[in-house]
Amino acid sequence: MALSGVQKTVLVTVAAIALVVGLTVNKALRPAPLNEAELQAAGVYLFDAPRPVPDIRLTSSTGADWGRGDLEGQWNLLFFGYTFCPDICPTTMAELRQLTLSLPEEDRRQLQVTMISVDPNRDTPQQLHSYLSFFDAGFNGATGDPGELARLAQALSVAYIEPDTSEENYLVDHSGQVIMTDPQGRYVGFIRPPLRPAELSQLLPRIMAKAD
Template sequence: MSTAETAARTVPAATSHQRGYRTLFSRGTSRTPFVFPALIVGALLGTTLLAGCDQKPVLSFQNLDITGNRQFAGHFSLPDTNGQVRTLADYRGKIVVLVFGYTHCPDVCPTTLAELSQAVRQLGPKDAQRVQVLFVSLDPERDTPSVLAQYAEAFNPSFRALRPADAAQIRQMATDFNLDYEKVPGSTPDNYTMNHTAASLVFDTTGKLRLYARDGQGTTPWVHDLRELLGTT
């Protein structure tokens, strides 16, 4: 059974060790820090300003609300596993969850995708159709289109994958979404790992970037926040 299939069947509860690393760190042979304090300040400031000038009810999220935070791009344009360039416009009317990782990832990526798969199922068939999870490869060298597509769909048939065309496109994506990533050499040229920011980004049904979701949180926060954004709480 593959790593994807195993993780999709069983989602371990977050341990105290995992919860201790819910700061924005990557997992691998080393950990790459992310500028978390600045992110929090920016997110809180943006939320405060929005709450002050918008009379709509303020939603309560369990993940980090980054609505209006300009540290992140509000769009993307990346090829899917068929080579077709995808943008937010292709998923209009759906919540879009971008999960960054690679198919050889030993822990974070399969766990996150498995949690999301369970969360989407818990929404029920009708609301599940309004959520699109996109697994974005940081390792297109090994993540061929067929491998990537099979990997994403092993967790949930509705999941799709995006595959940057080259190193330049990965660098631009990393800049756009404040991602840290690096290749860590292994015992052979092909046996390497990727350190990367362990987080996902969530766009609402109008295409607005709303949430920064850290890894290892379990299924419950996903279900709660997706329902908030869908207006079905």
């Protein structure tokens, strides 16, 4: 049956309205664009181009092999610290717990936090596992050969000083930034301390969505 002129006009009008509504909804759901000032205010620094991560061999807190391949398939926040650290490490891990638990569930599933030990002399996989279990946030850990650890830290611009392990209760000097890698296992930026979980919980989903 042929449509009348009025019916055609109605259909065109409905289609136009549907298109406008669709574009409006899409714009509303799209993450707001990131700007440099906003990122820096939250301590986030993103590179213009991702940087490679070397294929190293460490051991995870579960006792399995851990390497570059473990960074692939999800976003990662890497923190270089150690379990006997008296201040910055427990503070940072608690802030990372606060951050991850405040993310939307979908984003939380796409993010893995891993603590990489700069004290492999004391931080066995079992020690790391016990320490990370305290935070009850699904955190992973990695430890192992000092040479492999140093190679990874150098590639990610993380500084630490190997301690005199002959001293009792020695401390390890290390930087406190949190490294960000993308689902392709590439180094894309870092977060400077002190962490700001409230601001980061708003920014991280937008960073993750922007790079999809």
